[in-house]
Amino acid sequence: MMPVIRLEDVSKVYPLPFGDVVALDHVTLDVEKGEFIAIMGPSGSGKSTLLNMIGCLDVPTSGNLFIAGRSVREMDDDELTDLRRDTIGFIFQTFNLIPLLTVRENVEYPLVLKERRRDTWGRSEELMAKVGLEESLAPHKPSELSGGQQQRVAIARALVNNPAILLCDEPTGNLDTKTGTVIMDLLTGVNHQGMTIIMVTHDPRIAEYASRTITIVDGKIA
């Protein structure tokens, strides 16, 4: 059976006026369904670039990427949009919350895109509670929240559609140790229910929650 994620010789080159930046350099990687992988490596080594490729937010310069057995290169824009919406949850390093929407609307947003109706059955509230966000924060805008609260909104939003694949970029980067543990227990729980997780982290204690750690240096798997 094909792994849930397969990268074959994937490179990503950013052409810049002062020369090309090779962000990923011939990366080959198989991820099986239900794996929990930590990605570590120095700043600028290509970790976020790797997540962006797997999350189909950007396309490899060369090489092939397969998600759930399908070549991303062969999908059109509509198919990629459906894949991102229905199969992948993404917790961004910089949260990427929608500033004009409230906390609850941000959490609900992927569900509305998928089901084409509002969440009237409390899934958003359930996830807000699971990441430790008080209900009183629901009507607030992201700009009224602390960094750690915004990070938890981003985590709740990424989980709301119960994605098959969860990509997280420093999911506990803005959290205190106690809240970080709550989040890691939550991620471990959804992983045990079958969610495949790829998590970028600088923190070896956070990487310990994963079943496999991959180190990236200069765009290559070390």
Ligand SMILES: Nc1ncnc2c1ncn2[C@@H]1O[C@H](COP(=O)(O)OP(=O)(O)OP(=O)(O)O)[C@@H](O)[C@H]1O
């Ligand atoms: N959109 C872009 N345009 C040009 N260069 C980019 C772009 N995105 C990333 N890079 C470059 O690619 C390399 C890898 O960046 P990336 O963001 O993947 O690193 P990272 O490992 O996530 O670092 P950090 O730990 O600091 O988040 C860096 O040299 C970076 O400057």
Ligand SMILES: [Mg+2]
């Ligand atoms: Mg990064």
